Amino acid sequence: MARTIIDIPDPQLREIDELCRLLGISRAEAVRRALRDFSQRNGNVKTDAFGLWAPAHEGTPSRRKTAAPTP
Secondary structure: OOOOOOOOOHHHHHHHHHHHHHHOOOHHHHHHHHHHHHHHHHOOOOOOOEOOEOOOOOOOOOOEOOOOOOO
């Protein structure tokens, strides 16, 4: 299982901690549930390239479609 570090504002963290206490789950389990829900809700999102630019993915440079060189 991978680990990650995230910044959560203090007021939101207090709210999450209270919900975790009421639900009897850990903070990590709450984050896993939230990410699963996010993935399920957004799993069908598709992107299309427009014009010369294709969408860049996080961590990779933008890719530009170029025409074949002319002789």
